[in-house]
Amino acid sequence: MRPFSTVFWVAVILGSGVLHAAEVPVEHPPFKKDQYVHHAPTVDDLMKDQEIKPQLKKVILKGRDIFMNTQQYRGKYVFSRLSCKNCHLGEGRLNWSGPIWPAATTLPDYRGKNGHVNSLEERIAGCFSFSLNGKPPEYGSDIMLALSAYHQWLALKAPVYETHIGGRGYSSLGKDIPKDIHYVQGEKVYQAQCAICHGATGQGKSVEGKVVFPPLWGDDSYNWGAGMARVYTAASFIKNNMPLGKPGALSDRDAWAVALYVNSQERPQDPRYTGDVKETREKYFNFHQYTMYGTERDGVLLGQHDNTGAKPFLKPDALRPRTFDE
């Protein structure tokens, strides 16, 4: 066969394409009647916006850059191999993927996780401390200001203190693990649906040192104190966002099972660790009642170790209590 006939056949094949492939749906839970549904602005909107000063635009874009490539601070503020965008898909704008703008409209507010009123910066510091297994940039620093500006701009035109928000957070499947969800089933789902990107052992994939697919467990992933370590958080995230491009593709049961599987693997220590995992689990039971931390898997107590991953300390100084009693 010579080249010209190849061209001919390619033309024939192209000309015959009249069928249409079945489209893969994007299935998200419906919004509830009384919920505020936000449409966060895009970078294109920002560039066109005449009301926002160019100096502020620059800072907002800096915040976006930090959000999208938080790995630029690996070894300084981030000791995992994760970036903000890994848990907050679609530039932090996407409903059902933990959109970040509500932090700008609902904080300061009381948070059960640390038992006091948190500012936006403090909330961001929480992500650095737990999800990124890192050390938060200083309060009031340029990085914090840029990230805050990015959050607040994404909230453009959203009502302040509105808390009935459609697609917020990750809890669409409820908080309690259904009774008949099993680790072994989760492992099957993981290997069939997730391993192609995140690797057979959850290590993720990188190209020339740059993370492409984030690690889901092990030293380079979120630590035991991260919201994503809660089985329900991961289950809802997976249900509404994974496999990438196919939200809603997994059944609820498969999403729960694979979340249980992923969150039953070892990961860096919870920065709030007291030295005893069962004690720590009890002390922060309002959080750990939803994680597998301090429970047994195949005779091994999960989280009973001193491994902080690549982070050379346990607890960042930014994590501290706050009272207004004086």
Added chain:
Amino acid sequence: MMQVHRGWLFSAVLALTGVAHGAGDPEKGKLIVTAGDGSGAPCIACHGLDGAGNDLAGIPRLAGMDAGYLVKQMRDYRSGARKSAVMSPNVDNLNDGQIADVAAYYATLDTAPTSLPSGAPGALALGEALATKGDWDHYIVPCETCHGPGNVGVGSDFPKLAGQHPTYIKQQLKAWKTGTRNNDPNHLMLAIVGRLTETQIEAVAAWLARQDPKGGK
């Protein structure tokens, strides 16, 4: 004798477990690429000895592609999982070892891209936006989220797009859209392609074709 036997056993285990991907011999591969296997056309007839392919004819550039990816595509042509009236009859008599050799040969090549199409600035800007930022409001994930930084490819499942011929990229995206290609793992590509408009396909193909296959700027 003992060593031969062991070697054979090792190969058999590799073939059975599918670990043989990319384990081919580029020198042997070069012979097949040049002379063919006695049936069908030799690869060089269309893809060239340098693996540069041909944009106008819609023949993909193979130089520097991941060997495991090329192995899977050739196996899929052979089994019919990926359909091509041209490729299937040309690879149907290649055994797994020969496929691995051909893949290893093309994977090792370092050929400069031959086609740098001139795209309209507007189209290129749209293509760049899709490839690097996506269009999340329509759930179009940026190409580089899976195809890696600079779209240079990630392992054997997410092929290099940078520097690929635009005609071929367009053909493939349209093949997914029409259902004539569906050999992507977990249908991760199908999900995205179904949401792309014709204009977006044109734009993203034009932009990707102009990128450095090695990821440079």
